[in-house]
Amino acid sequence: MKRSLVDWFTQFAGWWKRHQKLTHFPYQPVKVNLGCGLTVAPQWINVDGSLNALIATWPHWLHHYAYRFSGANQFYSLDDYIAIVQNNLFIHHDFRYGIPLPDSSADYLYSSHFLEHLDKRAGRNLLQECLRVLKPGGFMRIAVPDLEHAWRMYQAGDKERMLHDYFFIDGATGFSQHRYLYDYEMLAGILAEIGFHHIVRVEFQSGTVPDLELLDNRAEYTLFVEAQKPA
Numbered sequence: 001m002k003r004s005l006v007d008w009f010t011q012f013a014g015w016w017k018r019h020q021k022l023t024h025f026p027y028q029p030v031k032v033n034l035g036c037g038l039t040v041a042p043q044w045i046n047v048d049g050s051l052n053a054l055i056a057t058w059p060h061w062l063h064h065y066a067y068r069f070s071g072a073n074q075f076y077s078l079d080d081y082i083a084i085v086q087n088n089l090f091i092h093h094d095f096r097y098g099i100p101l102p103d104s105s106a107d108y109l110y111s112s113h114f115l116e117h118l119d120k121r122a123g124r125n126l127l128q129e130c131l132r133v134l135k136p137g138g139f140m141r142i143a144v145p146d147l148e149h150a151w152r153m154y155q156a157g158d159k160e161r162m163l164h165d166y167f168f169i170d171g172a173t174g175f176s177q178h179r180y181l182y183d184y185e186m187l188a189g190i191l192a193e194i195g196f197h198h199i200v201r202v203e204f205q206s207g208t209v210p211d212l213e214l215l216d217n218r219a220e221y222t223l224f225v226e227a228q229k230p231a
Contacts (some may be wrong), residue, residue, distance in 0.1 A: 006069055010051050014094025022100050029107035035114025040088045041211040047091045056090035095126055101133040108209050112143040119179045128194050137231040141209040146223035147181040187225055196227035
């Protein structure tokens with residue numbers, strides 16, 4: 001019940017702010033972390049539809065109360081949670097309404113373990129938005145659960161863990177559920193159709209996008225892909 005109320009509240013807030021556009025960029029180069037959760041790095045603009053992003057700009061004394069309702073309390077201590085939400089720049093936004101940036105405004109985009117929470121059409125729309133907001137020559141890095149790895153798990157007989165890790169995640173509700181999966185060929189094909197080039201599969205914490213030592217995670221089963229907007 002509590003989770004449903006939080007989901008409704010954050011989605012209503014996203015609808016209310018659906019036309020927002022960020023026009024002031026406090027850091028250069030402009031680095032934007034899409035669907036960030038609480039995995040952030042200094043001097044990035046962190047855009048997310050969660051309660052955490054919504055309350056980050058609220059008075060600090062409210063953060064203690066928000067922590068109780070956030071799923072983050074399963075993974076972060078109160079002190080760590082408060083340090084993250086108070087010391088980083090968060091923008092609350094529902095990606096069903098696009099990315100809240102002007103055309104050709106971002107140097108780097110990063111998104112880890114978010115795209116799979118969108119269905120195929122919504123995921124493609126988000127990637128098209130990524131191309132729109134990147135500056136010519138800008139880079140994007142996408143990290144998603146690797147469908148090829150899931151298939152290897154299945155072939156090896158690890159069926160239960162594959163199903164629960166990739167498809168039917170225990171306790172997942174709303175946007176926390178997985179809705180689509182990709183292997184490299186599938187994701188690279190969509191990126192190429194949209195208009196990206198120099199699409200490459202890259203290794204964990206290795207690539208063109210900065211701060212990967214802080215942002216990349218879950219190396220064992222993650223597909224990492226970088227792509228560039230044509231100059």
